[in-house]
Amino acid sequence: MEYFIQQFINGVTLGAIFGLIAIGYTMVYGILGMVNFAHGDIFMIGGFISIITFMILGVLGVTWLPFSLLCMLLIAMAFTGLHGWAVERIGYRALRNSNRLAPLISAIGVSIFLQNYVQLLQGARNKPLSPIIFGGIELMTSSTGFTVTFAYMQMVIIGVATVLMAGFSVLIARTALGRQQRACEQDMKMARLLGVDVDRTIALTFIMGAALAAVAGLIWLLRYGIIDFYVGFLVGIKAFTAAVIGGIGSLPGAMLGGLLIGLIEVFWSAYFSVEYKDVAAFAILVLVLIFRPTGLLGKPDIEKV
Amino acid sequence: MLKDAGMMALASLALAMPLVGFQTVDRGAGIVLDTRFGAMFYAVAVIFVGRLLLLLIEAGHASLIQAATVALSAAWLINVAFHLYPITWPALGWLTWIVASVLAIRAWIVQRRATRPAAGYTDGVEKLGALVARIGPYLGGIAVAFAFTMPFMPFADQRMVDLGILVLTYIMLGWGLNVVVGLAGLLDLGYVAFYAVGAYSYAILSIHFDLNFWQTLPLAGAMAALFGVLLGFPVLRLRGDYLAIVTLGFGEMIRLILLNWDDLTNGPKGIGSIPRPSFFGMQFTAAPREGVTAFHEFFNLDFAPIHRIIHLYYIILFLALLTNWFTLRIRKMPIGRAWEALREDETACRALGINPTNTKLTAFAIGAMFGGFAGSFFATRQGFISPESFNFIESAIILAIVVLGGMGSQIGVVVASILLIGGPEWFRDLEAYRMLAFGGLMVAIMIWRPQGLLSHREPTIKLGPSPGARSA
Numbered sequence: 083m084e085y086f087i088q089q090f091i092n093g094v095t096l097g098a099i100f101g102l103i104a105i106g107y108t109m110v111y112g113i114l115g116m117v118n119f120a121h122g123d124i125f126m127i128g129g130f131i132s133i134i135t136f137m138i139l140g141v142l143g144v145t146w147l148p149f150s151l152l153c154m155l156l157i158a159m160a161f162t163g164l165h166g167w168a169v170e171r172i173g174y175r176a177l178r179n180s181n182r183l184a185p186l187i188s189a190i191g192v193s194i195f196l197q198n199y200v201q202l203l204q205g206a207r208n209k210p211l212s213p214i215i216f217g218g219i220e221l222m223t224s225s226t227g228f229t230v231t232f233a234y235m236q237m238v239i240i241g242v243a244t245v246l247m248a249g250f251s252v253l254i255a256r257t258a259l260g261r262q263q264r265a266c267e268q269d270m271k272m273a274r275l276l277g278v279d280v281d282r283t284i285a286l287t288f289i290m291g292a293a294l295a296a297v298a299g300l301i302w303l304l305r306y307g308i309i310d311f312y313v314g315f316l317v318g319i320k321a322f323t324a325a326v327i328g329g330i331g332s333l334p335g336a337m338l339g340g341l342l343i344g345l346i347e348v349f350w351s352a353y354f355s356v357e358y359k360d361v362a363a364f365a366i367l368v369l370v371l372i373f374r375p376t377g378l379l380g381k382p383d384i385e386k387v
Numbered sequence: 388m389l390k391d392a393g394m395m396a397l398a399s400l401a402l403a404m405p406l407v408g409f410q411t412v413d414r415g416a417g418i419v420l421d422t423r424f425g426a427m428f429y430a431v432a433v434i435f436v437g438r439l440l441l442l443l444i445e446a447g448h449a450s451l452i453q454a455a456t457v458a459l460s461a462a463w464l465i466n467v468a469f470h471l472y473p474i475t476w477p478a479l480g481w482l483t484w485i486v487a488s489v490l491a492i493r494a495w496i497v498q499r500r501a502t503r504p505a506a507g508y509t510d511g512v513e514k515l516g517a518l519v520a521r522i523g524p525y526l527g528g529i530a531v532a533f534a535f536t537m538p539f540m541p542f543a544d545q546r547m548v549d550l551g552i553l554v555l556t557y558i559m560l561g562w563g564l565n566v567v568v569g570l571a572g573l574l575d576l577g578y579v580a581f582y583a584v585g586a587y588s589y590a591i592l593s594i595h596f597d598l599n600f601w602q603t604l605p606l607a608g609a610m611a612a613l614f615g616v617l618l619g620f621p622v623l624r625l626r627g628d629y630l631a632i633v634t635l636g637f638g639e640m641i642r643l644i645l646l647n648w649d650d651l652t653n654g655p656k657g658i659g660s661i662p663r664p665s666f667f668g669m670q671f672t673a674a675p676r677e678g679v680t681a682f683h684e685f686f687n688l689d690f691a692p693i694h695r696i697i698h699l700y701y702i703i704l705f706l707a708l709l710t711n712w713f714t715l716r717i718r719k720m721p722i723g724r725a726w727e728a729l730r731e732d733e734t735a736c737r738a739l740g741i742n743p744t745n746t747k748l749t750a751f752a753i754g755a756m757f758g759g760f761a762g763s764f765f766a767t768r769q770g771f772i773s774p775e776s777f778n779f780i781e782s783a784i785i786l787a788i789v790v791l792g793g794m795g796s797q798i799g800v801v802v803a804s805i806l807l808i809g810g811p812e813w814f815r816d817l818e819a820y821r822m823l824a825f826g827g828l829m830v831a832i833m834i835w836r837p838q839g840l841l842s843h844r845e846p847t848i849k850l851g852p853s854p855g856a857r858s859a
Contacts, residue, residue, distance in 0.1 A: 117628050131405045137420040138409065161405050168402055176834045182627045183574050184837035187790055190576070191829025194783055198823040202478065203406050207413050315779065319639075322632065357647040364636040364643075371633050372621045 084224035088231070089352045090345070095236045095305065097344025098243035102298040103321035104328065104336035105250065106166075106291025112267045112331035113287055114178065119189035120169055122318015123196040124292045128162040128299025129309040130200060133209055147214065155242070158300050159293040166292025167285055169196075175281070193315075201311040208310045211303055239301045246297060247337055250290070254333060263287060267331070316360065320347070323367040329380020338378065388442045396435035403427045429479055437486040444494045449501075453494035456487040463487075481820065519798055526798060534704055538697045548696050550809060552703055552768065556761055557808045559707040561788040561800035563757030566714055568786070569795035570723065571750035572730025573623070574631040577638025578785055580618070581611040581755040583645060583777035585762025590658045590772055591651065600664035600702075604763050611759025612752040614641075619751035623744050638782055646774040657773025661766050666698055703764050710757045711797055717753075726750050727795075780822070784808075787825050791832050 103125050110118045135157045139150045173192045177185045218233035254260035262283045265273040274280050302317070303309050324343040328335025343363065350362045370377065408427040411418045440452050463484045466472050474480055519526065534555075538548050560582065567575045588607040592598055598606070622633045645652045652658065666682050682694055717723040725746045729736050733743055766772050788807055792799025807825065 117632060127406070130411075133418075134405050134409045134411060134420070137411065137418075141420060157405075161401065164398070164401055168398070173830050173834075177837065180833075180837045183572075183631075184833050186574065186628050186631055187786070188830050188833040190783060190786070191826045191833065193826070194780070194822055195826030195830065198820075198826060200406065202819060202823060204411050205413060209411050209418055210416070212417075319632075319635070358643070361640050361643045361647075364640045367636045368622070368633050368640075371625060371629050375625065375629060 084222060084228050084230050085352070087221070088228075089348050091230070091232055091236060093345035093348035094341065095239050095344070096348055097324075097341035098240055099298045099301050099305070099317075099340070100321045100324045100343045101247065101337040101340025102243055102294045102301070103317065104324040104340045105247070105333060106295050107322050107325040108328070108330050108333060108336040109263070109287050109291050111325070113263065113270075113284060114174070114185070115182075116174070116185040117189065117322065118174075118288075118291075119186060119318075120173070120192040120196055121291065121295060122314035122316075122321065123193050123200075124162060124166055124169070124314070125295040125299045125302075125317060125321075126309070126311060126314030127165050127196065127200065128158050128292070128296030129303045129313070130204060130209070130299075130311075131161050131296065132158045132300040132303050133211055133309060136211065136214075151214075151238075154300055155297065158296040162296030162299070163289040163293040166288040166295075169292075170285055170288040175284075193318075197311050197314070204311065206311065208308050211307050211309075213304075213307055215304065235304060239305060242297065242301065246294065250294070251333060253290075259283070259286060319367070320363050323363060323370070325377075326367065326375075327370050327377055329377030332377070332379045335377055335379035388439065388446075391442060392435050392438040395438045396431050399434045400427075400431045403430055426476060426479060429476075430482055433479075433483050433486055437490060440490050441493060444490065444497055449494040449497045453491055453498070456491040456494070460484050460487040460491060478820070519796075530798075530801065531708065538700055545693050545696060548693065548700050552696070552700050554804050554809045555700070555703045555707050556765060556768075557785065557788060557804040558801055559703065559710050559761045559764075560758065560785045561792065561804055562707065562710045562714060562797060563754050563761065564785050564789050565795065565797065565800055566717075566726075566757070567750050567754035568789050570714075570718065570730065571726040571747055572627075572794075573747060573750065574627055574634075574786075575751075575754070576631050576635035576779075576782055576786065577618075577641075578634075578754070578758055579777045579779070579782040580634075580638040580641040581615060581758030582762040582765065582781070583641055583774070584614045584755075585611045585759030586766040586772045586777070587645060587652060587658070587762075588759065589763035589766040590661045593662050593767075594658070594660075599662070600763075600767055604760060607763040608756045608759040611762065612756040615752040615755025616748060619748050619755075620744075623747040623751065635779065635782070638779065642774050642777050645777070652774070655774060657771055657775070659771045661770050661772070663695065663770065664698070664702060664767050699764075699768055703768075706760055706764060710760075713753075714797065722746065722749055784825065787829050791828060 103121065106121045106124070107118060110116065110121070132154050135154045136150065139153055144150050144153070169192055173188050174185055177188055213235070215233075215235040215238060218231045218236070221230040221232055223229045254263060262273070262278045263286075265276070265278055266280055266283050270280055273283075298321075299309070302313070320343055321340065324339035325336045326339070327342055328337070328339030343366070346366065347359055347363060351359045354362075404427065407430060408422060408424055410421045410423055412421045440456070444452055463480060466474070467480075534551075537543055537551055543551075560578070564575065564578050567573050567578070585607045588610040589603050592603045592606055593600070618634070618637050622630060622637075625633060646655055648654070681690070682688075682698075688694070718727070725736070725741050728739075729741065729743060729746055736746075737743055765776070769776075784807070788800055788803040791807065792801070792803035
């Protein structure tokens, strides 16, 4: 039981990361109907910018942890958002009215480009970051001596993710920008006729998705203390799986899906086999796409002729 | 004009700041921070000037800028080719070269448009595609003749033939994937899975059952095709992009299973000492086993390791041509026509009584079979295989070959393979930038010509000579 609770906490932490990335996939898919294959690499860039910011802060002599964490968060969000904007502007905008496969192939190209860009600029080896948030609360101890710990790190992660997701839901539901986004999602041509600046809305969607992915990158760095140029591929696919499970195009679905994927991965590793945990993630992706392509909360996609 | 270029420079400065301006350097177990502001400002300056010149070109100063940029890019290429001047920052040099070349091409387009308003540049490429499609048979004949005689040309040393084998392997993979992507219009991001299945089937069958190459090859191909059917059957009713992601998932699953199923695949250590193919039972060794004739003894030649390589070269040439011949023939058969029809409009096909699932499944299985053949060849050439060789990047390279060459174009695959595989092998200096250029090229080609470089789509079959004749 204690072991189960510990794994549950770990799973929710991992799920927060996947959920933050999945939002980016689901928003872009909702508006443009394309799989932004490079989104995982945007997450990776967010992690790299975080670690570089941390080191710059170290050089500048900033030692107060809350302040430096906030700096990392804001700087990573801003600069990664810029990368997201650039990717959309260069890689996807021209292909908006093209056939279905062209944007996907372009996105694969962007993904390969970004991976190798970071590899060339920052080196191929793992970038380690020693833990900066220590300690935790011991929730309970079993008779066998197994202690359930809710680390402060995990609290910060779950807290930041919850706040961001809540804020983001409000942004989509209440603000003018959110309304414009939903309008574009439903009917881009009509939204344009009614005076919505579609290009700007899509650009902002990419920026927001990238900023959330940057937060996920920062969290990943804090939690696992390591990042490399290739990490975005696998994490990106798992987050995409999360978006699909939740129902692609649906925001609450993305968060729910992220949570599910995080829990499944952690429990699978804990109770079955660590070696096959990625196989499990891919198998879930395949099974969901085959048997319930609309996901848990998604609307069926009716093809019109 | 200055403001526009300034904004662009500002955006690129902000983009370059964290990742170009700062560098994490590995030192011992940890990392330290280093700065590269010089390189960053240079890159931003190049982008600023480039943007400014681009705007000037549009404003009508094309000829002067064209001359300058052509001279600059040519000077850089000459410098790289002959190592005249030591290069400290090759990446920045190439950036400059790319900017200059883009400007030169742009200036050329603008001038052309000024003299001949009707003929756009895209039109020219379209004509090139049509031309290639028309002279295709002759071009193909010349290429095949060259491919057959290549190992005996005076310039063909061991390295050259090896390179030929590599390029031909990718040509074969490209042609195999072209059946799936180009003809049937199914984006398969996990093609390398079938390549892996073929390679592992070959390795396991030939080691455990002592079968020779030509006995194992069909079995490995059949195995890959079986996998194609097994994987394809549940997923082929999915829409294009979902299908792509699912095939990617399958590709990674196969790799992970190969990595972890130690009993069968020997895990990450891979399988070694895979038997080499023999020439009608003759081996390519200096001292063959008792009772086995060596190739050089039978033909009264001196022993030379290149015999074995030339033999491999002809095997892959044969396999690749088989793939091509098969594809060209099947395109004219009902099933081939159904593939292309399905690619263009699935709903219409369904209405006309074509079973989309079965049709797609055949394309998937046939593509997988060729992947399996190529995998077998890879296994026997390398003599060693491990899951490392079958990652997603490999799938992406094969896809890039098909896409860049022009989906559905057989010659396009050849051209793209020579450029993408042969080019970087030849220019070793560029090895580090190879994948970067791959990614960039995929994006650029998609934006410029979403249907691929040498793609020229024309109905494969037409009804009647002209509308007038039909009404008679």
